Amino acid sequence: MNLFALFISAMLINNIVLTKFLGMCPFMGVTTKLDSAIGMGAAVIFVIFGASVLSWMLYYWVLVPLNLEYMELITFILLIAAFVQFVELFLKKNSPVLYKQLGIYLPLITTNCTVLYVAQQNITEGYTLVQTMVNSVATPAGFMLMLVIFATIRERLQGNNIPKPFKGNPIAFVVAGIMAIAFSALAGLV
């Protein structure tokens, strides 16, 4: 499959937040400020890329030859948890500044649906290693794009006169719905 088309469709057209509904927890929690949104987005891109490539290798080089495909879920989730731990320790030791900026989000990312979903999607779609890498960068890039857009909108929303029941999270979902309509226009792009 054309790599560019894959990139665009993973990032914009089949955007993981607006079309697949994944990554909603950080979406609601982290988008109140633009800075935290950017930080979280960067951390997610790095974690998903690393974890997905590693899990692709684990699946095709270990599980398939041993006929243990049904162990996929367990091994993937453990790999992701281990990878995140490792990244956290590495950052703590080698780059305290970066750790301070990103470190708080890393434990959250372990149970983030996005990571497990992308790792599994690479397998179910039968991507090659290169396609996996493209998908694993494009999907979290789309996630980060959504986080940033959403954070800017929400910052503006805070000054507005919103009906009491909708204040806080409900209005955020309404905004997400409108964004979904806007992005569905990209469907015919590739």
Next chain:
Amino acid sequence: MDKNSSTYKTILLAAVCAIAGTCLAAANAVTKPVIDENAIASVKVTLEQFFPGAEFSDVTSKYVTKDYPLVDAAYEAKDKGYIFTCHNTGYSSSGFKFIIAFSNDGSIVGYQGLEQNETSGKGSLAFEQAYIDEVTALTSSDTLPLISGATITTTAVGTAASQAEAIFNKIEGISADASSTAASTATASASASTTTTSGATASSSTTSGASNKSSSSTTTSDTLGTGDYASANASCTASSDGVYACKATGFSGASVTATITVKDNAIVSIADLTGQDKGDGVGDAWYSDASAFNGATLDSSIDALSGATYTSKAVKGMAAAALKAAAGK
């Protein structure tokens, strides 16, 4: 044991993983047969239409590679034929799915639309009885015809069908080698000649005379001069006096090359015989030993090797071409 010691932790983790693994293996053993059965059951009714009473198995993972993106699934009807489900997008953006069945003799025995949303009266004609009758009269080497007024849809059907045909021909190419040598004594037997003709995708021998057809399907009665090797597309260029660099097309389009030395209208030896499919097991017997050709003339007949009909044809084609080139000088 102290709860916080590393040994305890490792043992606990290992124990948990081991128990988890065993439970999973048990669940897998219970559910996998049911899942496999379901995979066939859902299409079994449709499959039964083409080969009633046959034994079906899902061979998708075996034959449908990423080179054939339009083919969704492949099923084998044991000893009878193969069925493929394909999809493509015609005029309507929602696309269509159809099923196409080939019997082992190469003819298309079934074609049916499974899901389609084409314009009624135009694209939908590609799934109606008239077109179905047209398609089921064809063989696996033919391209599907177009319907005027429904060209987009029928072209799309044809493209998907040609991928199914390619897979089928590849499968039959493998089994054709085995069955043609087994039927070598039954020269005039209809099943033998039809199996080889269905397996030879680019073979033009369907139009050549009956005697040539049956002689090329047997292994002993043709000579290098009279045998029909047109399908192997052999050609030789003289590189020095009596030495020819030859190439031909062997199994599944693999290119076969050799250096053939000819003296006094007889082959001295075939050297450097190799092919693109070397190592696949197909023509390897030839690649390792082509001494059967030493001393061959245009009147010699060389046995094809069992399991390597195409490669044998390619080598014989090159030998014949080299000898003819030498005689022509």
Next chain:
Amino acid sequence: MSENNVKKQSFFSKMISENPVFGLYLGICSTLAISTSLNNALGMGVGVIVVLVLSNVVISMIAKITPDDIHIPVYIVVIATLVTILEMFMHAYTPDLYTALGAFLSLIVVNCIILGRAEAFACDHNVKESALDGLQMGLAYTCSLLCMALIRQILGTGVLSLSNPFTSAVIFSVRILPEAYAIPFMTQQTGSFFTFACLAAAVAVYKEGIANKSSKKEAK
């Protein structure tokens, strides 16, 4: 809400105000994605109940012998095993439901509700209490899914239908809205977000109402 308010609420009232989905915003991803039809919602809900109850039971049994720093991986392995087994059985015996739920069946593993309850409740309580808690949370989750599914299916397709997941036989199919009045986008992403927003707002109003009522009572 003060401690007294929380204790005085009835079971149903609690299910609304402490609802894991609309009250605490846990397990949102699957709620948004799966609530397109009654079938899917029920299927997913039952799946989550099974996993939640079993995982709570197992974790309450091993909590005492698990040291603190490896408890997360251990819990994750337990939950992942349960989910994989559920997946396998669903694939074998309810294939339509399995295809409809798709990737979200595997994503039950990272459903915040399950790991959240395991950490917050199951590791400190005994087997019976943990099982009951799992059942309560699972039911609350299923009810939220059902609410969303009812709204989305009725407004989106006009038809309310249910079919047996094991045999794909239709149990009932009732047309409530004429086809011309159905709103297709309700079954798509946008409808999902809007329905969720409205339901979340409704729960917020309810919670507000409870807080006001009890503060009025206390003021008296």
